[in-house]
């Protein structure tokens with residue numbers, strides 16, 4: 001990819017010169033990277049590199065000190081968190097936050113975006129649309145046989161999938177996931193890779209991950225962060241063989 005040759009509108013997300021200072025410490029320091037529509041990008045880097053802070057900045061949880069985040073051509077840095085969600089950015093945090101007492105169906109139904117006029121025939125149409133959306137998402141996240149089970153009865157991995165489903169049902173254009181396979185079994189990791197590959201038909205995915213096997217399985221491109229900056233970027237093979245990356249990882 002040559003960022004210079006493309007216009008901002010060609011990217012789903014263009015992050016440029018992004019910086020945030022916490023009491024003078026730059027957790028993210030003049031960071032630039034670009035996401036193409038429908039790609040899976042993985043951000044890796046040693047502890048404290050600034051990975052989570054980047055996701056916090058994109059979703060509006062943390063406000064930048066300077067720089068820009070353009071999403072589908074629109075500047076996000078001045079928007080509030082809910083406005084950024086409305087633009088089509090979904091974020092999943094590390095710990096699952098599903099409603100344990102509700103069933104899988106109810107968790108998904110609750111997450112379906114609320115319409116404005118829900119009366120009479122419209123309400124009926126909406127019900128059909130919700131049912132179809134819940135069924136479609138449940139199949140994608142391997143939980144179509146578990147729709148009536150309370151979320152509390154699911155395995156840790158299934159809860160993570162359910163939470164991804166609760167984002168998918170809102171149809172975000174960009175889905176951001178922070179260590180989605182942490183605590184998962186090998187089999188669950190494989191299925192999660194399958195799940196992410198399935199959803200990039202309709203979504204762009206930005207993932208933070210430490211498990212290099214998993215990174216190799218899913219990433220179209222990898223961005224390596226170190227001390228708030230981009231250290232290296234490219235295919236998994238490219239970054240693995242980049243002497244700068246090797247030095248940072250061996251040094252830690």
Ligand SMILES: Nc1ncnc2c1ncn2[C@@H]1O[C@H](COP(=O)(O)OP(=O)(O)OP(=O)(O)O)[C@@H](O)[C@H]1O
Nearest residue numbers: 022023026027045046047048049050051052053054
């Ligand atoms: N709100 C904050 N106030 C002060 N310092 C912060 C804040 N958020 C993050 N930091 C600091 O910024 C640096 C980057 O943190 P961040 O969590 O983004 O790193 P990371 O790459 O996600 O690390 P890890 O892999 O350990 O999760 C760390 O030194 C952290 O202590």
